[in-house]
Amino acid sequence: MKFFDLALKRSGMPIDEAKVFFKDLTNKPDSELINQNQQLAWDIFKHHQQNSPFYQAFLDEKGGAGIQNWYDIPVLKKADLQKPLAEMLSNGYDVKSVYSSNTSGSSGTPFYFARDKFCHAVTWASVIERYGWHGLDMNYSRQARFYGIPLEKIKYYKEKIKDWMGRRVRFPVFNLEDKVCARFLEVFKTTKFEYLYGYTNSLVVFAKYCVSQNIVLKNICPTLKACLVTSEVCTKEDKQVLEQGFGVRIVNEYGASELGVLAFEDANGNWVLNEETLLIEVVDSNGRPVADGEQGTIVVTGLFNKAMPFIRYELGDIGVIEPGLRIGHRRVLSQLMGRTNDTATLPSGRKVPGLSFYYVSKSLLEKGDRIKELIVKQMALDHFEIEYVAATELTETEKNDVKEALERYLEPGLKITFLKSDNLERTRAGKLKNFQSMMAKQ
Numbered sequence: 001m002k003f004f005d006l007a008l009k010r011s012g013m014p015i016d017e018a019k020v021f022f023k024d025l026t027n028k029p030d031s032e033l034i035n036q037n038q039q040l041a042w043d044i045f046k047h048h049q050q051n052s053p054f055y056q057a058f059l060d061e062k063g064g065a066g067i068q069n070w071y072d073i074p075v076l077k078k079a080d081l082q083k084p085l086a087e088m089l090s091n092g093y094d095v096k097s098v099y100s101s102n103t104s105g106s107s108g109t110p111f112y113f114a115r116d117k118f119c120h121a122v123t124w125a126s127v128i129e130r131y132g133w134h135g136l137d138m139n140y141s142r143q144a145r146f147y148g149i150p151l152e153k154i155k156y157y158k159e160k161i162k163d164w165m166g167r168r169v170r171f172p173v174f175n176l177e178d179k180v181c182a183r184f185l186e187v188f189k190t191t192k193f194e195y196l197y198g199y200t201n202s203l204v205v206f207a208k209y210c211v212s213q214n215i216v217l218k219n220i221c222p223t224l225k226a227c228l229v230t231s232e233v234c235t236k237e238d239k240q241v242l243e244q245g246f247g248v249r250i251v252n253e254y255g256a257s258e259l260g261v262l263a264f265e266d267a268n269g270n271w272v273l274n275e276e277t278l279l280i281e282v283v284d285s286n287g288r289p290v291a292d293g294e295q296g297t298i299v300v301t302g303l304f305n306k307a308m309p310f311i312r313y314e315l316g317d318i319g320v321i322e323p324g325l326r327i328g329h330r331r332v333l334s335q336l337m338g339r340t341n342d343t344a345t346l347p348s349g350r351k352v353p354g355l356s357f358y359y360v361s362k363s364l365l366e367k368g369d370r371i372k373e374l375i376v377k378q379m380a381l382d383h384f385e386i387e388y389v390a391a392t393e394l395t396e397t398e399k400n401d402v403k404e405a406l407e408r409y410l411e412p413g414l415k416i417t418f419l420k421s422d423n424l425e426r427t428r429a430g431k432l433k434n435f436q437s438m439m440a441k442q
């Protein structure tokens with residue numbers, strides 16, 4: 001049974017129609033596809049310019065009401081989208097008729113987003129195609145998922161149901177000490193996994209454990225085909241460790257929850273851009289394109305999302321397009337800067353990846369828009385500092401909520417201090433790392 005397709009259909013996503021649409025969309029000469037990409041971008045811009053009160057107000061504020069040139073369209077930033085979801089939906093859509101979710105990703109900046117259901121299905125159709133590049137089938141290939149999971153009961157069980165429907169076995173990454181990694185290995189001995197998927201940092205920790213035990217994971221789980229890394233930059237050193245520990249191809253995925261997959265490695269190691277459902281630009285500080293081979297800020301336009309405008313949307317990452325190279329009609333991403341995370345070591349010896357702190361902060365960020373951003377810094381083994389941006393100081397109740405979350409996800413007995421700031425320090429790429437270890441810097 002095609003469990004993944006079935007799960008989408010039960011949520012109202014027309015995946016069968018989307019697969020046919022996506023195939024027809026890409027089954028054209030390369031030159032035609034390149035021109036089609038720009039035309040679709042203009043079409044979706046005009047749609048939201050005419051049908052989105054939120055986007056109309058944004059354009060008016062930026063002085064862009066009479067735009068005739070694509071590069072005159074103002075860049076949309078995440079801060080512009082930190083509004084109630086209902087205010088950002090285009091005419092004809094409401095919160096019940098769309099796919100919606102929220103994210104702070106690795107940036108620590110929360111916001112809600114939406115896709116119309118056909119767009120959501122087409123987004124998944126593009127992902128399904130890319131998995132096929134590596135002999136993986138999202139309906140049948142069993143996934144070893146190295147990811148976090150919310151521990152609140154309702155959200156926890158919703159994720160577990162999604163795991164079951166997606167043929168996924170989840171390996172929670174909140175604790176990656178050696179005895180936990182040893183238990184993970186036992187699961188691989190008895191389960192026919194075809195691929196690993198998860199945070200780069202977490203998979204590297206597990207791979208290092210395999211190396212320390214003189215184990216190659218594929219030798220104890222022969223069905224393994226690949227390891228897909230996401231959410232954080234995978235350096236050359238990381239890739240070497242992963243290949244040594246797992247014995248399979250390492251595949252880089254670059255994505256964003258609100259947009260889907262932006263780039264995905266093919267079988268030849270090319271980091272191929274998604275130029276079917278997205279228009280991806282690398283621009284300078286004025287929103288103008290830089291030459292291929294030069295660094296610039298990545299801005300993205302969602303070509304089919306009629307429910308909510310993502311038009312020249314700035315992700316906060318810096319990237320480089322490989323000059324003179326196309327895989328068919330698709331360009332290739334040669335470099336991506338940003339999205340790395342530190343690992344925290346706790347007093348008990350537990351190792352916790354930085355993205356675990358996303359789950360610690362998420363419950364607080366979801367309570368409203370008073371707290372705009374926050375990061376977690378480890379000052380000592382047992383001391384964490386929460387630095388946040390808000391109009392007023394956190395209340396004692398809110399501070400206790402954070403402390404309880406830290407104890408639930410990490411361990412008891414930690415010292416927590418809070419620091420209110422007007423601005424948080426960002427990386428060179430303009431992003432916030434939601435966790436920073438300060439111990440090595442002291």
